Amino acid sequence: MAILVVGSIALDTIETPFGKREDILGGSATYFSYAASFFDKVCLVGVVGEDFPQEHIDLLKSRWINTEGLQVIKGKTFRWIGSYEGDMDIATTHSTCLNVFETFQPIIPKKYRDLDIVFLANIDPDLQIGVLSQVNKPRLTICDTMNLWISIKKDSLTKLLGMVDIAVMNEGEARMYANTPNLIKAARHVLKQGPKYVVIKKGENGAMIMSDQFFFTMPGFPIEDVRDPTGAGDTFAGGFVGYLSKSGKVDKASLKKALVYGSVMAAFNVEDFSLDRMKRLDDREIEDRYLEYVNLTNFHF
């Protein structure tokens, strides 16, 4: 199968207890694409400005990510400035300059419209809905979101949830959307809006997936040296959707393993700034960490 992803591409300036980096490659679609590319073919739709370094496009291409849907338009690339402190659980946003992203209208190239899997990375839910109207009955649709859209575009988000197969949220977003502190209740509430499955990301505490008939929960892969958590959720989604695409199935067994691969990929990503750790990553390391995860969590032997 192959994956269409639509989302943000950004230049981030990030400060963590481990240092500061300026104008480094970021964005939801970027992290997702790069992580998913270890599993299957990815076609990227997004927008950048004229200032976007060619080396970043070359980097994506080096992973066989199709960038024909990447619009390069007049103006500056989307920029985010943020920082993390202490356990780096929560990002503090210092500035968000949408720039070319402000008027972004995703245009799905004709050759992308029949792809099997569509991942709607975190952007305005109205734009996510617009993407779904351009594609031809994908086998699997997945959306992510963020707290901003729950605050200012909840109706659009609810409409979107009724149109996708899998909703991916982090625990804070799920609680906020469902207006309940209990995560199981929150997940059930999201499911009521229409998706077959809801995936709740819990950062260092792992993730869970729920449907009406099925529930799976898992701890996070323990990481001693977290340097920059930016993109962890998108990288998780990249591993999750990437594995589903590779496996060609959306059954319980595949969904569970996909969640583990998501956690494994996110665990690599947080070990360095931007995509730096993933740039050094190979398939063997992913398999090794998957097996390490099995070993760390299996209580049957």
Added chain:
Amino acid sequence: MAILVVGSIALDTIETPFGKREDILGGSATYFSYAASFFDKVCLVGVVGEDFPQEHIDLLKSRWINTEGLQVIKGKTFRWIGSYEGDMDIATTHSTCLNVFETFQPIIPKKYRDLDIVFLANIDPDLQIGVLSQVNKPRLTICDTMNLWISIKKDSLTKLLGMVDIAVMNEGEARMYANTPNLIKAARHVLKQGPKYVVIKKGENGAMIMSDQFFFTMPGFPIEDVRDPTGAGDTFAGGFVGYLSKSGKVDKASLKKALVYGSVMAAFNVEDFSLDRMKRLDDREIEDRYLEYVNLTNFHF
């Protein structure tokens, strides 16, 4: 094997979003004993005042918990008044009246001194050390603690950590003790003080156990109706130590399963106030929930 537990016995007044209860049975040793009693024989050492209802003692006896080490002395029983809001993650203490607990000196009855397993529930670390000086080379010693002792008796706690086989802490305490936000680093720091294993409890996010050579992590059992989290950590310890005692082994396989049983027992406990849910519990339900946990977390089939 059999377990000696020394800790607090309290009358709690608790308010959660699900109601308020006054002077209900609580205390670290109480929750621990009751949970552990589903697995093996428990001998309890603690102190209560003359106001302590006989029905509570009868309740413990009904689970074959040996209460010969329970001192009933002049004065009032230890009382705690607390409340929880929102996701009930953190207790707000409104009042702590130590009463008879203020001058408590644990005296280990002669017939308890050769027990195989000693669990030092959360009390002053100097008293915990005093207990260890009264027993004859138990096969396994485990201690719990709380943030108060990390603040005001860190040296005594560190000394205690050098004397026990397993240290049990919650994640906040581990981070506080080790002065690092990273839980893996915190666990390593605790291990450096001497215990063979450290168990980190993470509330609804499960638990982990670490030694120099071994690491196991697990998600929490998902609970939709949390009514009162009081005693969850002690109940967890009761299931954990209880299973170790029953299995008669302290190898990796037993430690992993023990952690799962701890999580299962804690998940029952939070479903009602005081020990009310555990009072209605039977062995079959525990085994059913263990199997449900296997089903919820296993990604191999």
